[in-house]
Amino acid sequence: MSQTPSTSPARPRIDWLPKLVVAPSFVLGFLFIYGLILWNAYFSVSASRLLPNYEFAGIEPYINLFASDRFQVASWNLAIFATLFIGGALALGLLLAVLLDQKIRQEGVLRTIYLYPMALSFIVTGTAWKWILNPGLGIEATVRGWGFESFQFDWLVDPDKAIYCVAIAGIWQSAGFVMALFLAGLRGIDDSIIKAAQVDGASLPRIYWRILIPSLRPVFFSTIMVLSHIAIKSFDLVMALTAGGPGFATDLPATYMYSMAFTRGQINLGAASATVMLAVVAAIVVPYLYSELRSTKR
Amino acid sequence: MRKFSVKPLQAAAALALGSTMMLAHAGEVEVLHWWTSGGEAKAAKALAATMQAKGDTWKDFAVAGGGGDSAMTVLKSRVVSGNPPSAAQIKGPSLQDWAKEGVLANLDDVAKADNWDANLPKAIADGLKYKGHYIAAPVNVHRVNWLWVNPEVLKKANVKAPTTWAEFFTAAEAIKKAGLIPLAHGGQSWQDFTIFEDVALGVGGADFYKKALVQLDPATLKSAKMKEVLTTFKKVKDYTDKNAPGRDWNLATAMVIRGEAGMQLMGDWAKGEFIAAGKTPGKDFECVAAPGTAKAYTYNVDSFAMFQLKNEANIKAQKNLAGAIMSPAFQELFNLNKGSIPVRLNMNLDKFDSCAKQSSKDFVDTSKAGSLVPSIAHGMAVSSAAEGAIKDVVSQYWNSEKDTPEQVMDKLVSAAKAK
Numbered sequence: 001m002s003q004t005p006s007t008s009p010a011r012p013r014i015d016w017l018p019k020l021v022v023a024p025s026f027v028l029g030f031l032f033i034y035g036l037i038l039w040n041a042y043f044s045v046s047a048s049r050l051l052p053n054y055e056f057a058g059i060e061p062y063i064n065l066f067a068s069d070r071f072q073v074a075s076w077n078l079a080i081f082a083t084l085f086i087g088g089a090l091a092l093g094l095l096l097a098v099l100l101d102q103k104i105r106q107e108g109v110l111r112t113i114y115l116y117p118m119a120l121s122f123i124v125t126g127t128a129w130k131w132i133l134n135p136g137l138g139i140e141a142t143v144r145g146w147g148f149e150s151f152q153f154d155w156l157v158d159p160d161k162a163i164y165c166v167a168i169a170g171i172w173q174s175a176g177f178v179m180a181l182f183l184a185g186l187r188g189i190d191d192s193i194i195k196a197a198q199v200d201g202a203s204l205p206r207i208y209w210r211i212l213i214p215s216l217r218p219v220f221f222s223t224i225m226v227l228s229h230i231a232i233k234s235f236d237l238v239m240a241l242t243a244g245g246p247g248f249a250t251d252l253p254a255t256y257m258y259s260m261a262f263t264r265g266q267i268n269l270g271a272a273s274a275t276v277m278l279a280v281v282a283a284i285v286v287p288y289l290y291s292e293l294r295s296t297k298r
Numbered sequence: 299m300r301k302f303s304v305k306p307l308q309a310a311a312a313l314a315l316g317s318t319m320m321l322a323h324a325g326e327v328e329v330l331h332w333w334t335s336g337g338e339a340k341a342a343k344a345l346a347a348t349m350q351a352k353g354d355t356w357k358d359f360a361v362a363g364g365g366g367d368s369a370m371t372v373l374k375s376r377v378v379s380g381n382p383p384s385a386a387q388i389k390g391p392s393l394q395d396w397a398k399e400g401v402l403a404n405l406d407d408v409a410k411a412d413n414w415d416a417n418l419p420k421a422i423a424d425g426l427k428y429k430g431h432y433i434a435a436p437v438n439v440h441r442v443n444w445l446w447v448n449p450e451v452l453k454k455a456n457v458k459a460p461t462t463w464a465e466f467f468t469a470a471e472a473i474k475k476a477g478l479i480p481l482a483h484g485g486q487s488w489q490d491f492t493i494f495e496d497v498a499l500g501v502g503g504a505d506f507y508k509k510a511l512v513q514l515d516p517a518t519l520k521s522a523k524m525k526e527v528l529t530t531f532k533k534v535k536d537y538t539d540k541n542a543p544g545r546d547w548n549l550a551t552a553m554v555i556r557g558e559a560g561m562q563l564m565g566d567w568a569k570g571e572f573i574a575a576g577k578t579p580g581k582d583f584e585c586v587a588a589p590g591t592a593k594a595y596t597y598n599v600d601s602f603a604m605f606q607l608k609n610e611a612n613i614k615a616q617k618n619l620a621g622a623i624m625s626p627a628f629q630e631l632f633n634l635n636k637g638s639i640p641v642r643l644n645m646n647l648d649k650f651d652s653c654a655k656q657s658s659k660d661f662v663d664t665s666k667a668g669s670l671v672p673s674i675a676h677g678m679a680v681s682s683a684a685e686g687a688i689k690d691v692v693s694q695y696w697n698s699e700k701d702t703p704e705q706v707m708d709k710l711v712s713a714a715k716a717k
Contacts, residue, residue, distance in 0.1 A: 049395065049683075050374070050392075050395045050396065050399065050682075051374060051377065051378060051399050052378060064716070067712075069690070069691075069694070069709070070690050130544070134541060135540065135541055136539075136541035137541075154540065156543070157485075157540055157541065157542070157543040157544075159697045159698050160698075242543075242544060243486070243544060245485060245486065245487070245543050245544055245693075245697075246485055246543040246544075246693075246697040247487070247490075247690070247693040247694040247696065247697035247698065248487075248690055248693065248694065249697065249698075259686070262367065262370070262371050263367045263370070263682070263686075264682045264683055264685075264686040265392070265395060265681070265682040265683060266682075266683050266686075
């Protein structure tokens with residue numbers, strides 16, 4: 001921009017106007033995002049318990065945090081949940097998109113049906129799946145009612161498997177949304193590429209696998225970005241589905257942070273866990289963001 | 299324009315009138331509570347009516363949900379912004395935490411006028427004091443170590459209500475054989491811990507309980523007795539149904555009411571569910587002390603902490619409130635609605651039912667014998683950080699098959715150090 005010769009008389013005004021327009025949002029963003037991140041970081045090394053306290057207390061909260069069984073469980077759960085949720089929603093969404101792309105009848109109706117779960121809040125999804133997966137009410141009771149007495153599906157009440165239930169409910173909610181993104185991507189691809197491949201004698205699965213899906217790379221990128229932030233901030237889904245239970249088997253860092261900061265009177269520990277969450281997210285997402293954005297520019 | 303000018307005038311007139319009335323009498327009390335359902339809401343209204351009869355304005359500040367968690371979050375923001383309510387429902391060691399922040403008011407003159415020291419058991423009064431000064435007014439006492447029994451189910455299994463843990467397991471086995479669920483339970487950490495408390499008190503006794511779970515003595519937390527407690531506790535799980543995780547306590551009570559389950563270990567608020575279902579104590583259901591705890595009493599006392607205010611009139615109203623809460627009339631009215639018993643001693647209990655009378659008698663007896671102990675499951679015994687950490691350990695042990703009692707004891711010791 002600075003390379004344009006400044007011969008026009010209107011030039012000085014244009015120079016300050018954009019800055020002025022952007023300034024309020026910049027200031028607000030700076031204050032309420034980065035300012036609060038720093039504030040939280042300070043709380044994590046303060047003596048805050050029940051109420052905020054600005055006395056410096058060192059890194060003790062972090063030592064307690066990493067020694068905490070519950071935080072380790074929560075971190076592992078996030079890893080399991082995020083992998084399954086993102087992978088599952090991508091796979092299922094892509095499959096649905098490819099199937100819908102076959103110029104079928106009633107596509108509009110099906111598309112709407114698949115997309116509808118997205119219109120629900122995670123609280124509704126969580127509550128509904130809580131009933132569906134409850135062994136005494138839902139699938140297990142129904143199948144047993146049909147006469148298969150030995151049928152067993154009690155993941156929700158099994159501390160080792162309950163986290164998979166959270167992933168199932170999350171995938172159900174988001175697969176339709178992923179489908180919509182992929183379908184838009186598929187429709188955006190030039191027909192002539194497919195025709196050319198067909199002329200060359202490539203089979204349909206091969207066309208998808210080798211040509212269409214690789215060309216969806218930008219869609220993959222934005223979908224993963226959207227899904228990973230849903231996964232990391234997941235709170236309402238867990239609260240409605242299992243409330244972190246059985247025990248604390250389905251705790252996630254977000255629910256851990258909430259209960260420490262707001263119900264247990266350990267604001268510094270909660271703040272420390274929030275800071276660790278931010279650091280981990282930054283460590284994973286920033287390199288990915290960087291590599292993807294650079295490669296698309298190229 | 300003229301139209302507009304009338305309104306402020308009227309408002310000013312109303313204000314002036316209002317303030318002259320306030321001069322005649324005291325100010326406004328804003329009370330933060332989470333009594334929003336059924337009998338509790340009625341009880342809160344009773345308090346509001348008592349205050350209004352004295353000429354004070356009642357400003358209701360009810361925040362529902364989360365067993366008070368949401369209310370506490372709101373309270374924190376109000377206090378941090380320098381605008382606390384007159385009173386808030388705070389209990390147990392949290393009172394001390396709040397007092398340490400230096401935001402609570404001193405109620406000594408109210409307490410002295412009504413002789414609280416003589417009208418409250420010492421164990422309870424001590425919990426309401428910070429550095430020897432009263433900072434909160436107590437409302438009620440809940441007994442937590444009750445076993446609720448459906449006599450029909452026990453008859454079917456041909457057993458009687460258990461008084462020791464050994465008898466409990468015999469009875470439970472018989473109920474299981476009869477094809478019913480022996481113990482109704484909801485798998486939430488506080489309910490898991492309610493059972494743990496009952497086992498600790500029943501198996502270990504009041505002294506063990508106090509040493510291990512109130513004073514958090516490491517040697518007692520890791521002892522042969524604790525191992526016995528943990529083993530017994532885990533054995534109880536075999537007699538609950540597998541759909542328990544996440545179930546609310548009142549749904550578990552409903553299982554006992556419907557005769558699907560024989561017993562439930564729960565505090566005396568469960569009585570409200572039985573009575574709402576049209577059942578009579580002593581006939582359709584029985585309340586007995588949890589196995590082995592007949593001579594002990596786990597209490598959960600609700601109280602209102604009073605915050606430091608600036609406005610003189612409001613301070614006066616606040617003191618009226620504290621006095622009203624402890625008055626015999628209110629204690630009776632409130633507790634009849636809530637299902638608990640009055641915390642005030644030497645009261646006439648004619649209007650209360652048999653369970654409440656039993657509870658009150660045991661309350662007095664155990665406070666003399668020194669076996670009146672605070673409930674940890676309800677935040678009466680230790681700081682919220684230690685309480686949470688200990689609950690985590692116990693709940694994890696209850697739910698998972700991985701840990702041995704030895705490992706759990708080590709974890710308990712380190713959890714007790716949480717500050």
